[in-house]
Structures are given as C-alpha cells and as structure tokens.
Amino acid sequence: MTAFVDVDVRPILRAGGEPFSIIMAALERLEPGEGLRLYAPFKPVPLFDVMASKGFAHREAELEGGEWEIRFMPDDGSVGIAEPASAAASDDDWPEPMVRILAALERLAPGQTLHALLSREPVFLFRELEKRGHQWRGDFTPQKDSYQLTVRVHA
Template sequence: MTEYIDVDVRPILRAGGEPFSVIMAALDRLEPGQGLRLYATFKPVPLFAVMANKGFASSEQALDGGEWEVLFTPVAANPECARAADTNSGFDNWPEPAVQLDNRDLDPPEPMVRILAAADKLGPGETLSALLRREPVFLFPQLEKRGFHWLGGFTPDGVTYELTVRAPL
C-alpha cells in the first residue's frame, strides 16, 4: 500500500500565489514508493502531465466548494497505475518538435494565441515546443478542446516553463 505525503496548496492559491515550486519541493522529499496527496482549490489538470512525466499516475476526487484532492501514485508502486500511465500518456515516444517557439518576451494573451495558431498547423501526431515565462493555465483547456495533448513544466532554474504540444493522431 502506498504511503502519501500531504501537500495543501489551497492557502497559497487563495492568496494569489503560484504553488508549483512547493509541489516540486515536496516531490523531491518523497522516499522511494511514496506518493503525494495534493489539496487544491481547482482541479490541477496541467499538473497531471508533469507528474506523469515524473513517473506518477493520478486519481482525483472533487471535494466540497469546488476544491480537489489528487493522489499522485508512483507508477512502480502500483502495477495497475503503470498500465494506465503507459496507455494514457505515450509521452516517451513523441517525435521531435516540428515547431519551436520562444514566447518568453511576450505579454498575455499573445503566447497563447501564437501557440494555438502554430498547433493548428501541425500535422497528425506532430509536436511543437514553446518556452514561456509562466505556466499557461488558460491555454490547457483550449488545447484540450481541440484534441491536443501536452506536457510541460518549469526548467530547474524555475524561470522558464517548457511546453510540448502534440497534435491528435
């Protein structure tokens, strides 16, 4: 049975803060086989791809007031999760990006507009990569509506967000 470490980012979110670094710091403190139980004020969909890339499957549950509890379970600790992660993500076999965008010097909403325009021109299964100053949380629902998959996260320096988008097959 997986043991979970609790991370409650609701106070950070309510104060208008960005909890990504807190979540990643907690992830770094996990012992082998441990998982992360996250409490958030919204369903953290963008985080699912980041955690899948780090070897964690996710399961979420809505709480009262629109808040969420998400369990991130290490795939190696749960063979059933490993099968789900393998069939759902497929991130490890994405092709090299056909398009590369550097949006770090642009103000919102221009990065989102540029990424969506470039993504719409991708062929089936092609990818694009984009560099941004912040996590593009408003972009993710737009990509999902169009059938795109994405993977993203902050670089180790915590300054640049790297996003890869794959067109539907």
Template structure:
C-alpha cells in the first residue's frame, strides 16, 4: 500500500449556527470530499451528539474537545486511522449517543416499531440531528415519525441519499409531519 498522505480539513459552522442556519448539508458535503486518511475538524457552538452517531455509521471515530462555553471542536477520522487522533478510546463519544437520548425516547425505541419526535420549536440543526439519531437507533422495518415547524428540505435530501422512503404531510398551520421508513 502506498504511503497515505493525511490532510486536515477544517470546517467552522459557528457563524451558520449563530445565524440559525442549518449546517448539516455543508457538513455532509465536506465529509463526502474527504479522502480515507483525512482528519475532519469541525467547530460548532455545541457538542453535536447526533452527528457523532451519523458519522459513526459512515465509519468515523471522533475526539471531542470543549474550548469555550460555545466553542466545541470535534475531530473525525476513518476508524482505520483512529491512531491519528492520539486517543485509544476514540469511539467512546459515539457510544454515548444513545445514553444522551431521553429515557422517554429510549423507551419508545425499545417498546415500539415507531419512534415519534416533536421537533417543533427546536433551532437548526437540532431537528435534523435528532431525527437522524432516531433513524440510526431504529431497526429495519421501523418508522420514525416527526413533526417539524416546516418541511425539512435538508433532511429530505439526506433521506433520498440514504435510500429511506418517507411521506411528507404538510399541515394547515404550516408545520410538517414526516413518516420515515427504515430500510
């Protein structure tokens, strides 16, 4: 195998988050462009716990550091190159994703084939991250039912990319209910 050149790719989404803009698509587009041995460094205003689970599904491990109250730095690398993060327990944070979920959400996931989330009133990117985390912990054949303030355009793009069928039901009050089927 040829010597792998490691490149550090940094993305600061704090300006997006402070303007209440959804950075998920920007993050995923950046991840798509990574080479296998690259280190992706993300700067955010909060610990992006659901994103850790999404990228774990894509084969990444991470290292999370809190620099300031509203400055979190998360370094991601392909699990084959976890030694580049200089931590032995690099997958520890992504394993905490399920424990970060409320006990009500965990109970729904265990007892039912449908996970229902009311994402109204949450600021981006929380509705999308929360929905993708629920989809991640569901089993094939399960459904994730969400209620959002509006039609989740970026989530729909990601669901299409993942190949998950969904139904959007726009409500008279401008909100949207979406039912996603895990495949």
C-alpha cells in the first residue's frame, strides 16, 4: 500500500489563501513510492491534470459537508476499480464486485497491480486470490466507509 503525506488546505482556503505552492512543496518532499493525501473544502478538479502531468493518479472521496479527500498516488500503470462508497453494495450486489476484480486481474500481466475501493471487506475474494497465487493487501479507509484493496498479479 502507498504511504501518504497529509496536506489539509481547508484552513488556508477558508482564510482566503492560495494553497497551490504548499501542495507543490509537499509533493517535492515525497519519498519514492509515497503519495499525497489532500483535504479540501471542494473537489479540486484543476489539480487532477497538474498532478497527472507529474506522474500521479488520484482517488477521490467526498467527506461530510461537501469536503473532499483526494489521494494522489504515483502512477505505476496499475489498474483501478472503484465502487462508489456513497452507493454501498448490499449483500444482493455481491459477488459482482468480486467477479469484476477477478476478471480485471486476468487481463493484467504478471507483477502488475490492481487497486479497488469497495463498500465492504471482500472476505470471500481473499481465498480466491490466494488460490490463484496473487498477493494482496487491504484495509478500511480512515473514515471506515470503504475498503481499499491492492492486488499484485502472480509473477
């Protein structure tokens, strides 16, 4: 899993400041493989292209009150699957996310990774991943509203 450096620009923006230089300074201090977790009072869409040009993919999650958490990760060419946390899957929706993940893994080359954001912990998927020889890591987000899963295809 990617380690993140947190940058909360909400107080800066509320005070009328411009946080772009602070975000770029934090980006310069990242160690190889680290990501940037940004907290903002709005979805910072223009920043997505800037960060993509610097080699970072992003995942976004809306927080309470219309605020946002954006995770910028080094873009290693991996595949991502996201299931909106706001539309949490019911038990009736499963195993569709599991089927999608397994199908996506079949299309990846050995050593590539897949990232998934799920509405719950995919306990039945773990056995299938192990059976197929894939390595995986997962945990709930800090807000406990989604489960983050990273799978590396068996080499």
